Amino acid sequence: MQAPAEYAAHADVYYVPPPSIWPIVGSVALLTLAAGFVMVLHQMAAGPLLMALGAAILLVMLCGWFGAVIRESLSGKYDAQVDASFRWGMVWFIFSEVMFFAGFFGALFYARNVALSMLADAQLLWPGFTAAWPTAGPGMKTAITPVEAWGIPAFNTLVLLSSGATLTWAHRGLQRGRPLQLKLGLALTIALGVLFIGLQIHEYGAAAFTIRDGIYGATFYLLTGFHGFHVLLGTVMLSVVLMRSLAGHFTPARHFAFVAVAWYWHFVDVIWLLLFIFVYCL
Amino acid sequence: MIEPKHIDRGVGPYFCAIRSLIALLAGALPASARAEFAVNLPAPASALAQQIFDLHTTILWVCLAILIVVFVPMAIALIRHRRAAGHPAAKFHDNLKVEIAWTLVPVLILIAMAWPATRLVASMKDTSKSDLTIKVTGHQWKWEYEYLGEDIRFISNTSTPTTQIDGGQSKGEHYLLEVDRPLVVPAGQKIRLVLTSSDVIHSWWIPAFGVKQDAIPGFIREAWFTVDKTGTYRGQCAELCGVGHGFMPVVVEVVGDGEFAAWKQQQKALVAAATAGATKTYALAELKALGEKVYGANCAACHQPTGMGIPGAFPALSGSKIATGDRSAHIDRVMNGKANTAMAAFGAQLSDLDLAAVITYERNSWNNATGDLVQPADIAAQRSGSAK
Amino acid sequence: MNSDAIALDDHSHAPSGVMRWLTSTNHKDIGTLYLCFSLLMFFFAGALAMLIRAELFQPGLQLFQPAVFNQLTTMHGLIMIFGAIMPSLVGFANWQVPLMIGASDMAFPRLNNWSFWLLPAAGILLISTFFVPGGALAGGWTMYPPLFIQGGIAYDIAILAVHILGVSSIMGAINIIVTILNMRAPGMTLMKMPMFVWTWLITAFLLVAVMPVLACAITMLLADRNFGTHFFDAAGGGDPVMFQHLFWFFGHPEVYIMILPAFGIVSTIIPTFARKPLFGYVSMVYAVASIAFLSFIVWAHHMFTTGMPLGGQLFFMYTTMLIAIPTGIKVFNWVATLWRGSISFETPMLFALAFVFLFTIGGFSGLVLSLVPVDIQLQDTYYVVAHFHYVLFSGSAMAIMGGVYYWLPKWTGHLYDERLGKIHFWLTAVAFNITFFPMHFLGLAGMPRRIPDYALQFADFNRIASLGAFLLGASQLLWLYIVIKCVRGGAPAGNQPWDGADTLEWTQTSPPPYHSFVIPPLVK
Numbered sequence A: 001m002q003a004p005a006e007y008a009a010h011a012d013v014y015y016v017p018p019p020s021i022w023p024i025v026g027s028v029a030l031l032t033l034a035a036g037f038v039m040v041l042h043q044m045a046a047g048p049l050l051m052a053l054g055a056a057i058l059l060v061m062l063c064g065w066f067g068a069v070i071r072e073s074l075s076g077k078y079d080a081q082v083d084a085s086f087r088w089g090m091v092w093f094i095f096s097e098v099m100f101f102a103g104f105f106g107a108l109f110y111a112r113n114v115a116l117s118m119l120a121d122a123q124l125l126w127p128g129f130t131a132a133w134p135t136a137g138p139g140m141k142t143a144i145t146p147v148e149a150w151g152i153p154a155f156n157t158l159v160l161l162s163s164g165a166t167l168t169w170a171h172r173g174l175q176r177g178r179p180l181q182l183k184l185g186l187a188l189t190i191a192l193g194v195l196f197i198g199l200q201i202h203e204y205g206a207a208a209f210t211i212r213d214g215i216y217g218a219t220f221y222l223l224t225g226f227h228g229f230h231v232l233l234g235t236v237m238l239s240v241v242l243m244r245s246l247a248g249h250f251t252p253a254r255h256f257a258f259v260a261v262a263w264y265w266h267f268v269d270v271i272w273l274l275l276f277i278f279v280y281c282l
Numbered sequence B: 001m002i003e004p005k006h007i008d009r010g011v012g013p014y015f016c017a018i019r020s021l022i023a024l025l026a027g028a029l030p031a032s033a034r035a036e037f038a039v040n041l042p043a044p045a046s047a048l049a050q051q052i053f054d055l056h057t058t059i060l061w062v063c064l065a066i067l068i069v070v071f072v073p074m075a076i077a078l079i080r081h082r083r084a085a086g087h088p089a090a091k092f093h094d095n096l097k098v099e100i101a102w103t104l105v106p107v108l109i110l111i112a113m114a115w116p117a118t119r120l121v122a123s124m125k126d127t128s129k130s131d132l133t134i135k136v137t138g139h140q141w142k143w144e145y146e147y148l149g150e151d152i153r154f155i156s157n158t159s160t161p162t163t164q165i166d167g168g169q170s171k172g173e174h175y176l177l178e179v180d181r182p183l184v185v186p187a188g189q190k191i192r193l194v195l196t197s198s199d200v201i202h203s204w205w206i207p208a209f210g211v212k213q214d215a216i217p218g219f220i221r222e223a224w225f226t227v228d229k230t231g232t233y234r235g236q237c238a239e240l241c242g243v244g245h246g247f248m249p250v251v252v253e254v255v256g257d258g259e260f261a262a263w264k265q266q267q268k269a270l271v272a273a274a275t276a277g278a279t280k281t282y283a284l285a286e287l288k289a290l291g292e293k294v295y296g297a298n299c300a301a302c303h304q305p306t307g308m309g310i311p312g313a314f315p316a317l318s319g320s321k322i323a324t325g326d327r328s329a330h331i332d333r334v335m336n337g338k339a340n341t342a343m344a345a346f347g348a349q350l351s352d353l354d355l356a357a358v359i360t361y362e363r364n365s366w367n368n369a370t371g372d373l374v375q376p377a378d379i380a381a382q383r384s385g386s387a388k
Numbered sequence C: 001m002n003s004d005a006i007a008l009d010d011h012s013h014a015p016s017g018v019m020r021w022l023t024s025t026n027h028k029d030i031g032t033l034y035l036c037f038s039l040l041m042f043f044f045a046g047a048l049a050m051l052i053r054a055e056l057f058q059p060g061l062q063l064f065q066p067a068v069f070n071q072l073t074t075m076h077g078l079i080m081i082f083g084a085i086m087p088s089l090v091g092f093a094n095w096q097v098p099l100m101i102g103a104s105d106m107a108f109p110r111l112n113n114w115s116f117w118l119l120p121a122a123g124i125l126l127i128s129t130f131f132v133p134g135g136a137l138a139g140g141w142t143m144y145p146p147l148f149i150q151g152g153i154a155y156d157i158a159i160l161a162v163h164i165l166g167v168s169s170i171m172g173a174i175n176i177i178v179t180i181l182n183m184r185a186p187g188m189t190l191m192k193m194p195m196f197v198w199t200w201l202i203t204a205f206l207l208v209a210v211m212p213v214l215a216c217a218i219t220m221l222l223a224d225r226n227f228g229t230h231f232f233d234a235a236g237g238g239d240p241v242m243f244q245h246l247f248w249f250f251g252h253p254e255v256y257i258m259i260l261p262a263f264g265i266v267s268t269i270i271p272t273f274a275r276k277p278l279f280g281y282v283s284m285v286y287a288v289a290s291i292a293f294l295s296f297i298v299w300a301h302h303m304f305t306t307g308m309p310l311g312g313q314l315f316f317m318y319t320t321m322l323i324a325i326p327t328g329i330k331v332f333n334w335v336a337t338l339w340r341g342s343i344s345f346e347t348p349m350l351f352a353l354a355f356v357f358l359f360t361i362g363g364f365s366g367l368v369l370s371l372v373p374v375d376i377q378l379q380d381t382y383y384v385v386a387h388f389h390y391v392l393f394s395g396s397a398m399a400i401m402g403g404v405y406y407w408l409p410k411w412t413g414h415l416y417d418e419r420l421g422k423i424h425f426w427l428t429a430v431a432f433n434i435t436f437f438p439m440h441f442l443g444l445a446g447m448p449r450r451i452p453d454y455a456l457q458f459a460d461f462n463r464i465a466s467l468g469a470f471l472l473g474a475s476q477l478l479w480l481y482i483v484i485k486c487v488r489g490g491a492p493a494g495n496q497p498w499d500g501a502d503t504l505e506w507t508q509t510s511p512p513p514y515h516s517f518v519i520p521p522l523v524k
């Protein structure tokens, strides 16, 4: 891409964007969304409306903000140092996501390996309760039939793993200047992502227990739910990247948006593998 | 077992100096009911508490010594190396030997501190070979004691009148640290506590015993103590547990063996009397009078003595649909509580008579005038009904 | 170097009016916003503390019902931590990190703005809980279930507010990390960075690592409250103590998040006024890193009375004690920096010196608490309250005050009133000790924390503490006056009002140009 002459004149200047309206719009969006959500939780009439409003503002903000970033990127305002900032930023963002999931995995581990045996020891309170996983807990008589790991979940593992492969293939295409491979790879990845989500929804529908069924239900749905949400987000981001590919935004040398989304996607992949092992198999 | 040592107030004299200093400072203030200025842990009554006391004293000395070693040089620097005194600045900014020294020496000090602490923790954890086991259940905001293997179970409520709290009446000696029925244990025996809770986390604490243990709903935790000296020991709940947290005292009476046996007999007689009372039929006035007491002890903290509750947090009972509507719905709410709210299931805590009385009271007080009577038998009927 | 020589493409002039602040991408403006916001919150939470101390002035319930008292305590703690101390430290980072490493701005200036403007959103949510039915949060800043599950609508609002604060902190921290890693002027190697920058690098890492875990814990609370899950309910196989593990996995690093940048400020002030380089720079860096590392494996020292197994209690006792070593290294290095210096006692230096002494006292009471048997006596008593106010007020807050005095001339271009500054210092230091020292005694004698009313033997020390607190509060009004006066005018500061200072910000004018270091300086 051709950099504007004025930029080239002081190429060592780190690009500082002009004042922007989007952050404050984003804050208003989150405030509205949060207020609406609380009202929904407490069955207040205005809740859904407020939430919708908040979501709409958030959407506008995201489009506006990322639009600005894309425009700046296309007009060549980002030098190598800015690019490095984006890379570092993404790395640390993913690290924060890792810690988020670590918290939930920690909860699962604690419930299974620490709390359960203490509950079984408390025979004075829960006579006859034994430490067996899965459990809905000593106070709820429900028996839990877990989801069979080697059915849909195993297939889903395959789906996500191959989506990782197609994405890498697309990246190859991008790096080697084969636009068709890039677009096809992206489209395939998105399709696999959608397939995964579809199957996950099906699995939820077919599961013999709900989120209310004790600690097993709670950890199962929160872990897989947050993962599914991340897949959804990843799919949306992939779609944006596909559209930008179609618009010819990326060059073999400069395509950080693609890389960022790919990192994110692989991260979501790895989380799934852990989920498959710790939630479904063990 | 560890033998109790004599009570050693190691840092006593120094604390005395501090104490008089502070007393001087406070001299300008109006004297209050009991000027104590206690500056140390309370006098230990158990071997464990004694060891904790000694450990704390030792650590305090160590810290004081380090404080002097660190801050005397600092003070010297601040006095001698002032610019105003014309001291020129040196240029050094490194010295490997010194730095290694002040890393290693603290390591050694810490190891020396950790050693006695480790031994003490191990003995605090050892609840084996106990003579008597008592189950302690925390409720918002009272303690329930059950002597396992004996037919004794009772609830220990604060007995400080609200009039003392809001200042209408002058405060008694054991203000906020007194209960209607203390826990009674024999002296010299190893008492094992198994603790749990019915609602939120509480913490059972008697400072003089060196025992503080959280009571966690749905789980059992253990603690133990042995106290040789008879007497009354006081503490309070030590984990924030809602609006009554400050009003949840723990009182233990340590008595001689003979006295303990007599006390047990008396408790059993009380249980028998209560069973008999549960089959009787009562008049409205009788029930209301008893109900008012039960209400004051169990319900008023939330629903307020006026029955008006605290809007948004605790509903008013005066004029409430439940307290003026269907009787069995009212009994059900009080007996079984409401999940995920502060309204506990009082069926497990109160006797049939108490329940009947408090419900009758609620239905015939403030703006409620249903004229309904609820008899202990009604409660019993609903209990067996809900059990099926 | 003249940064005005280069006109940046479309924003060489600061926009004026409110839009300057609402839409700013300038690290100095955003830093100012952070500092103003935190000052406001400090006074709000401080006013709540005044109400707490007024109620505790004498036994009996005088001013507040217990329900309201618990709200005061909880909101005081929450707002002080999330609204006052943390944002002010981020404000320092915003102003100082780019200036100290010779960067033109933060790495992500727009994101920086968002990190700030999320705070008022969260603040509005938090403070609005005072006006909802059932009243504000009253379960302690630690939000332990099941008590937290019982609460009303305020509790859901607070969860979302803390989520927003978390987003703000994580984005702010990522910004700081990337700025430090990627924006240093040529020649500014990691081991040449000013100590303050180092402490913030490590603090930001802690933030990114632990804020998500807090988010995870409060998400479970939200689910237990509203979606029928049983994470913290034994009947469903959950465990209330699990929340405590998650919370303190966040909570303990959080306390170092509040103290490490304070260490950085003090490590900047002391060499300046001792006119001598910081002693043991390298070991200081390693000490901060070790503190950060250890802070991940000590969390359960807040839970010694929950009844952990013996092995757990011992492990957490040992690791906690270990923190005394790197912290000690810092203290020793500060003293060694003073040794044979040419010391003068301007207001920032007074605060820094008081910090070293009083923080050490707070550290020692922490050490006392780290010993399991002693902690079992003292946990949830006023001894703990004394401990953490020594590390938080005379630690974090007094370092912040010192830092404000130190950099105000740079930020505003005016000298503050030195005489009033010294008066403020002495009032604060004396009143602080009158307020909080007696709390050690109260705790030892057996007064639990978070109670609206107490037994009679605690009356005298409580009265002293309350009187001290009122004096402490009044002294802060003087501070406010000094700051406002300095912002509005005063003797010109010149580029370098402190002759001993040698970091890069002093090469800039006071106040620095709107865009400083547009062309990075060369660091030798």
Ligand code: HEA
Residues within 6 Å of the ligand: B066, B070, B105, B106, B107, B109, B110, C142, C255, C256, C258, C259, C301, C302, C320, C321, C323, C324, C325, C327, C328, C329, C331, C359, C360, C361, C362, C363, C364, C365, C366, C367, C369, C370, C371, C375, C378, C379, C380, C384, C387, C388, C391, C392, C395, C396
């Ligand atoms: C800035 C905040 C901050 C800091 C820096 C610290 C520092 C420390 N804290 Fe503190 N702490 C809090 C904030 C902080 N704390 C808060 C807010 C709470 C209560 C939370 C709540 O429940 O609401 C708390 C509670 C708390 C507890 C739980 C108490 C309880 O509830 O029962 C414990 C227990 O171990 C503890 C220990 C320590 C230790 C060992 C340190 C160490 O880092 C201190 C190290 C420093 C020194 C030791 C001094 C200097 C060293 C030397 C001069 C070297 C030589 C010394 C020796 C060899 C001994 N803290």
Ligand code: HEA
Residues within 6 Å of the ligand: C042, C043, C044, C045, C046, C047, C049, C050, C052, C053, C073, C074, C076, C077, C078, C080, C081, C085, C139, C140, C141, C142, C385, C389, C392, C393, C396, C397, C435, C449, C450, C451, C452, C469, C470, C471, C472, C473, C474, C476, C477
């Ligand atoms: C960084 C944090 C920070 C800071 C700076 C402070 C500052 C102060 N704190 Fe803080 N405190 C906490 C963090 C902090 N606190 C935390 C985390 C808790 C635990 C909460 C919990 O249990 O959940 C707590 C709990 C706590 C308690 C225990 C409450 C209880 O357990 O029931 C008390 C009691 O005295 C107290 C007092 C004070 C006082 C007097 C100040 C003073 O330093 C405040 C200084 C005063 C001001 C800044 C006021 C400014 C002036 C005005 C507003 C003008 C009006 C003036 C007058 C009317 C005189 N605090």
Ligand code: CUA
Residues within 6 Å of the ligand: B138, B141, B201, B202, B203, B237, B238, B239, B240, B241, B242, B244, B245, B246, B248
């Ligand atoms: Cu029970 Cu506090």
Ligand SMILES: [Cu+2]
Residues within 6 Å of the ligand: C251, C252, C255, C298, C299, C301, C302
């Ligand atoms: Cu801690």
